[in-house]
Amino acid sequence: MTGSDSSQTQNRFPAGRLAFPHRDLTGIGQLERHEIFYLLDQAEQWVELNRQSAKHAGLLGGMTIINAFFENSTRTLLSFEIAGKRLGADVVNMHAAQSSVKKGETLIDTAITLNAMRADAIVIRHGSSGATQLIADKVDCPVLNAGDGQHEHPTQALLDALALRHKLKERGESGEDFTGMTITICGDILHSRVARSNILCLQALGAKVRVCAPPALVPSGIEAVGVEVFHNFDAALSGTDVVMMLRLQSERMSGQFIPSEREYHHLYGLTKARLQSAAPDAIVMHPGPMNRGVEIDSEVADLLDRSIITQQVEMGVAIRMACLDILTRSARGVEGWV
Amino acid sequence: MKQLRPLIITNGTIVTPKGMTEGAIRVENGVIAAVGSGIAAQDGDETFDAGGKLIAPGLVDLGVFAINKPAFHFGGITRAALMPDQSPPLDYPSRVNFIAKSGKPDLWVHPLAAATSGLAGSQLAEIALMKEAGARGVATGRGWIADSGVMLRLLQYAAMLDLVVVAHAEDGSLVGEAAATAGEIATRLGLPSAPAEAEALALARDIALAEMSGARVHFRQVTTARGFDLIREAKARGVNVTCGITPAHFMLSDLATADFRTFTRLSPPLRCEADRQAARVAIGDGTVDVISSGHDPCGPEGKRLPFADAESGMAGAATLLALTLGLVRDEVIDTPRALELLSTNPAKLLGAGAGALVTGNEADIAVIDPDAPWFVDRTKMEATSDNTPFDRQGVQGRVKALFKGGVKI
Numbered sequence: 001m002t003g004s005d006s007s008q009t010q011n012r013f014p015a016g017r018l019a020f021p022h023r024d025l026t027g028i029g030q031l032e033r034h035e036i037f038y039l040l041d042q043a044e045q046w047v048e049l050n051r052q053s054a055k056h057a058g059l060l061g062g063m064t065i066i067n068a069f070f071e072n073s074t075r076t077l078l079s080f081e082i083a084g085k086r087l088g089a090d091v092v093n094m095h096a097a098q099s100s101v102k103k104g105e106t107l108i109d110t111a112i113t114l115n116a117m118r119a120d121a122i123v124i125r126h127g128s129s130g131a132t133q134l135i136a137d138k139v140d141c142p143v144l145n146a147g148d149g150q151h152e153h154p155t156q157a158l159l160d161a162l163a164l165r166h167k168l169k170e171r172g173e174s175g176e177d178f179t180g181m182t183i184t185i186c187g188d189i190l191h192s193r194v195a196r197s198n199i200l201c202l203q204a205l206g207a208k209v210r211v212c213a214p215p216a217l218v219p220s221g222i223e224a225v226g227v228e229v230f231h232n233f234d235a236a237l238s239g240t241d242v243v244m245m246l247r248l249q250s251e252r253m254s255g256q257f258i259p260s261e262r263e264y265h266h267l268y269g270l271t272k273a274r275l276q277s278a279a280p281d282a283i284v285m286h287p288g289p290m291n292r293g294v295e296i297d298s299e300v301a302d303l304l305d306r307s308i309i310t311q312q313v314e315m316g317v318a319i320r321m322a323c324l325d326i327l328t329r330s331a332r333g334v335e336g337w338v
Numbered sequence: 339m340k341q342l343r344p345l346i347i348t349n350g351t352i353v354t355p356k357g358m359t360e361g362a363i364r365v366e367n368g369v370i371a372a373v374g375s376g377i378a379a380q381d382g383d384e385t386f387d388a389g390g391k392l393i394a395p396g397l398v399d400l401g402v403f404a405i406n407k408p409a410f411h412f413g414g415i416t417r418a419a420l421m422p423d424q425s426p427p428l429d430y431p432s433r434v435n436f437i438a439k440s441g442k443p444d445l446w447v448h449p450l451a452a453a454t455s456g457l458a459g460s461q462l463a464e465i466a467l468m469k470e471a472g473a474r475g476v477a478t479g480r481g482w483i484a485d486s487g488v489m490l491r492l493l494q495y496a497a498m499l500d501l502v503v504v505a506h507a508e509d510g511s512l513v514g515e516a517a518a519t520a521g522e523i524a525t526r527l528g529l530p531s532a533p534a535e536a537e538a539l540a541l542a543r544d545i546a547l548a549e550m551s552g553a554r555v556h557f558r559q560v561t562t563a564r565g566f567d568l569i570r571e572a573k574a575r576g577v578n579v580t581c582g583i584t585p586a587h588f589m590l591s592d593l594a595t596a597d598f599r600t601f602t603r604l605s606p607p608l609r610c611e612a613d614r615q616a617a618r619v620a621i622g623d624g625t626v627d628v629i630s631s632g633h634d635p636c637g638p639e640g641k642r643l644p645f646a647d648a649e650s651g652m653a654g655a656a657t658l659l660a661l662t663l664g665l666v667r668d669e670v671i672d673t674p675r676a677l678e679l680l681s682t683n684p685a686k687l688l689g690a691g692a693g694a695l696v697t698g699n700e701a702d703i704a705v706i707d708p709d710a711p712w713f714v715d716r717t718k719m720e721a722t723s724d725n726t727p728f729d730r731q732g733v734q735g736r737v738k739a740l741f742k743g744g745v746k747i
Contacts, residue, residue, distance in 0.1 A: 029526065108642050128644030129528040130598030149646065150528030193528055220533065221522035 018337075020326050024136040024143040027152035028200040036204055037177075039322055040162050046318035046325075047166075050086070059325055060089035060332075063120035068094045068110070068135075069146070070126040075288060075313065076146050076156075080123050083320035089120070107131060108138050115139040121328055124148070129193075142327035144320075150193050155319050156287055157197035161205060162315040164242060167283055167308045179206030182279075184236045186212040186268055187246025187295055188257075190219045194287045195246060199227055212236035213268070216257045233268050237277040244285040245270050245296045261294050270296045275306070283308055340443075341368045341744035346379045347703065350388030353395070353677050354695050363393055365701040368743035373695050386746070388705045391738055394677050396702030397659060398693050400582060400684035401477070401504055401558045402633040407445050409655040409719065411747055413631070414737040416445065416702035418655075419504075419688055422452035423479045429455050429463040431471040438472030444742045448474040448688050450504055453492050459483040462492060469499055474688040475556075477504035480605060482540050484510050489544065493551035502554045502687045505544055507565065508606050512536040517646040519607045523592040529646055534609055538564040545572045548579055556687055557581040559632065561609050563616035570625050580687060582628035585661035586652060586727060588617045594727060600641045600648035601727045604632075607650075621679070622670045628687070629679040631658040635723030653725050656714075661728070663708050663735035673708070701744035710736040 019038045022030060031039075049055055065084040069077055077093060084091035096110070105113075107126070111134075114122055121142045124132045129149030136143040147153040161178075168175030183202050189195045189211045199209050203226055211222060212230040223229060230236035237243065248264060258264045275282065284300055284307040292298045301307055329337035348362040352373060361375035364383070379385055396416025403421050410418060420437055422428035428437060429452035441447040451473035455461040457480075465476055476496050482505065483489045496503045516532035518524035524531035541557065545568060548555040560569055560581040569581045586604055591611040594602045602608060620626045634651030641648050662680055665671050671679070685693025692700040714731045716724035740747045 106639065106642060107644065126644065128647050130646075131644040133598055134642075134644055148528075149644070150530075152528070196526070196528055219525040220520035220531070221525045224522035225526065 023327070023330075025154055025323055025327060026132050026136055026143065026145045028154045028157050028197045028204070029152065031204070033204045036158070036161070036201060039158055039319070039326065040165065042326060043158075043162055043315070043318040043322035046086075046321040047162075047315065050314070050317055055086050056088065057086060058088040060084070060087040060120075060328060063089045063328060063331070064118065065089045065091045065121045065123065065324065066094060066114055066117070066119040067091065067123045067146070068096065068114060068125075070096050070124070070131070071147070073125055073146070075316075076125065079313070079316040080146060080320050083317050083324055086317070087321055087324055089324070107134060111135040111138045115141070120331055121324060141331070144323055144327065147193055150191050150196070152197045153193040154197050155316070155323060156194050157201035158323075159312055159315040159319040160198055160244070160285060160287070161201055162319055163285070163308050163312040164283065166311060166315070171281075177205045178202060181207045181241045182210065182239055183207045183242040183244060184210040184212055184230075184240040185244045185246065186233060186236065186270070188217045188248055189213050189222065189246070190217045191249065192246050198244065199225055210236050210240065214258060234274065234277045237274065240278045240282055242283045242285060243270060243275070243278055247287065247289060248291055248295050250291070265294055269294065270300050272297065272299050275300055282306065285309065285312060288313065341365065341701070343382060343384045344371070344380065345386065345701070345741070345744050346377065346383045347386045347388055347393055347705065348379070350391055350393040350705065352393045352695055353674055355674065355678060355682055357674055363695060363703065365703075365741070365744040368701055368745070370695060370697050370699050370701050373697060386705075386739065389738070392673065392706040392708055393695065394704050394706050395681040395693050395695050396704050396740060396742065397680045398684040398688070398690065399633065399655060399658065400556075400628050400630045400687065401450070402631060402655065403651065404633060404635050405441060405445070405447055406633070406635060406655060407441065409633070409653065410445055411740055412737065413655045413657065414659045414704040414706065414740055415631075415655055416704070416740065416742045417448060417685070417690060417692060418445065418633075419448040419450050419474060419684070421479065422450055422457060422477050427452045427457045427479070428468070428473075429457065431464060431467040434468045434473045435471040443745070444747045446742070448472075448690065450475045450477040453478045453503065454483065454488065457481070459485060460488060462488070462495060465495060465501065466499055469501060473501070474690065475502040475504055477558075478506050480506060482506045482508055482510050486543060486547065490547050490551060493547050493553035493555065497551050497553035500554075502556050504556050504558050507537050507540040507544065507557045507560060509536040509539040512539065517603060517607065518595060519592055519609050521592060521610050523596055527596065527598065527645070529595075534562045534613060535564060537562045537606060538568060541565050541568045545577055545579055548572075549575075549577045552578065554578045554687070555580075556628070558630070559583055559587065559606060560620075560626070561587040561606050561617060562613045566616055566620040566625050570620075573625070580627040580683070581625070582630050583617055583621065583626050584630055584632035584654060585658060586632070586654070588614060588621060588665070589661060590614070590727060595645070598645045599727070600643065600645055601652060601725050601729070603645055603648050603650045604652060605650040618665070618670050621665060626679065627683045629658070629662050630684065631655045636725045637723055641725055651725070652727055653719065653723050656719055657726060657728055657733065659706070659737065660712070660733035660735040664733065666708070667734065701741060703741040704737050705739040706735060707738050708735045710734060712736055
């Protein structure tokens with residue numbers, strides 16, 4: 001980080017207060033705008049490091065991080081594992097089929113077990129909303145939410161913001177925040193924790209957020225969160241600077257929420273032709289994994305100048321490094337982080 | 339235990355359906371012998387000085403899921419109607435008979451017979467035999483009966499037997515696995531939710547069926563503005579329906595769930611603030627007939643889970659009276675109306691000769707200090723479980739003495 005960057009960082013939070021006063025990261029909803037900025041700014045140094053051939057920082061040497069994933073995940077788990085390892089921590093992954101947890105040991109017993117093993121940070125993914133908070137209340141170490149049910153997935157929203165900021169800077173725009181921008185999130189909003197976290201994060205950074213989906217996939221009362229709801233994708237795209245597509249879970253495809261993939265693609269698939277409705281040079285994002293040909297066409301996903309889908313993955317590691325660094329500072333005795 | 343000596347409770351304000359009067363109440367052989375201002379103790383009477391407090395009928399708690407005698411006695415409850423959702427369900431005469439005797443002598447439990455075998459909603463249970471075994475009503479249980487044909491035949495049969503049908507008003511197919519009411523809070527929390535209209539849909543159907551069958555239908559919990567409108571309109575047309583509510587739904591809205599606290603996971607789920615306000619109006623204007631505790635204790639195994647995975651229900655017997663008296667202080671209702679909601683109306687629905695301090699009724703009497711302040715403290719709660727959403731809340735109103743059939747508990 002350059003000197004000017006850090007002075008900006010300092011200006012962003014009120015004097016006399018901690019830059020990041022939380023022990024856990026359970027959701028974007030708990031964060032103030034300046035705290036989001038702080039996390040993003042702190043991640044920049046790790047973006048730099050990750051682009052070098054020697055990607056190791058020994059900051060968390062000797063610490064143990066447990067990735068407790070009660071729900072299947074490949075990329076998020078990998079991203080957290082890499083982040084922890086690059087910071088020098090010992091990373092252990094725990095896969096637990098959710099059904100066995102439901103039947104036998106309670107989630108709280110699992111949490112107490114992890115706690116007894118003296119983890120220095122626990123990363124939780126769980127299929128039930130609020131599970132991370134439940135665990136955070138019972139353990140002594142920082143807890144990071146890697147996705148809880150349909151509630152929040154805060155690191156995803158932060159990495160999306162960081163990827164977007166990088167793209168804007170690359171284009172010569174300031175990219176500091178997203179004031180004046182219109183961002184459309186399209187897809188299964190109802191079941192999406194990514195959408196919820198992103199709505200909160202993007203709004204905190206100044207963007208106007210639209211959501212677009214068939215009515216059955218729009219959660220009731222979402223307008224109260226401050227978004228504009230669209231059912232017509234072309235109308236939603238009009239004037240949109242960033243299009244964020246969500247993965248359509250195939251298990252929702254059985255005629256319960258939408259009739260078929262084909263029909264969904266017809267109405268809500270992001271095609272090259274449809275992208276014309278958006279603002280010129282509109283940026284395309286997707287949290288992955290993509291269903292090519294369902295919610296997004298390959299020729300859009302692979303547009304080098306428009307799609308930042310791979311950059312999102314890259315930023316994921318940096319954001320998770322920043323989160324692990326910041327949340328363990330108190331335990332590491334970093335000056336000023338009691 | 340039978341009452342041996344006649345008892346006179348003096349120096350109190352007697353709460354009767356007609357209002358409040360200063361005076362005394364005399365009890366002989368477990369039955370109220372005289373009520374009023376001119377009553378004096380006779381030779382050999384045992385005397386209890388009410389100390390200027392309220393003398394009220396013991397509470398009749400309609401639709402509880404478990405019996406915890408200490409909690410019920412703490413809350414002034416002398417009779418409770420037990421829901422059939424037991425393990426195994428109350429769908430067999432011998433089980434009903436056992437339950438009917440289980441609380442005597444100091445707490446009378448009135449079993450509600452399962453409407454359908456195993457509460458599965460498809461085959462009618464042996465309701466007439468269960469009535470003979472002591473059932474005071476029929477209940478659909480925690481869920482609603484999805485099949486309208488079964489529900490109609492149930493209501494016709496219950497009408498023939500003159501048993502009240504206690505129904506759950508939520509359209510099951512709309513509710514599904516929902517843990518919350520659809521709206522901003524559920525959306526922010528990412529909880530599976532169902533629209534509040536699930537209640538109105540269920541009510542509309544069952545009111546129509548009640549009208550066709552002539553059955554007495556009591557909706558155990560009505561919680562939405564639309565629901566109260568349907569009840570109001572049905573009553574105005576002369577349909578034989580009544581409805582109840584628990585303190586949770588007039589005290590709390592879905593905002594209380596915002597920290598994923600599973601003690602606020604209820605069935606039906608907490609509603610929006612506008613519905614809570616509508617509930618208070620409906621209690622005030624007479625639309626609501628019964629306030630019950632919905633007592634449903636649940637141990638940590640069921641509650642120390644993520645919100646959507648947790649069991650629904652709250653322990654409520656100990657707090658029912660104090661929270662209802664809160665409505666009196668808020669000037670939603672007056673004291674006689676509070677006791678009508680807590681005692682008189684539920685006793686009437688169950689056909690129990692109690693619930694009002696009139697001559698000839700069972701001497702189930704609570705001496706209540708309506709102003710005595712206390713804190714709800716779940717660590718001290720007199721129950722096998724402590725799942726109250728009102729922990730640490732300051733309340734007023736406490737039972738000073740409780741008599742069942744003229745015998746002090």
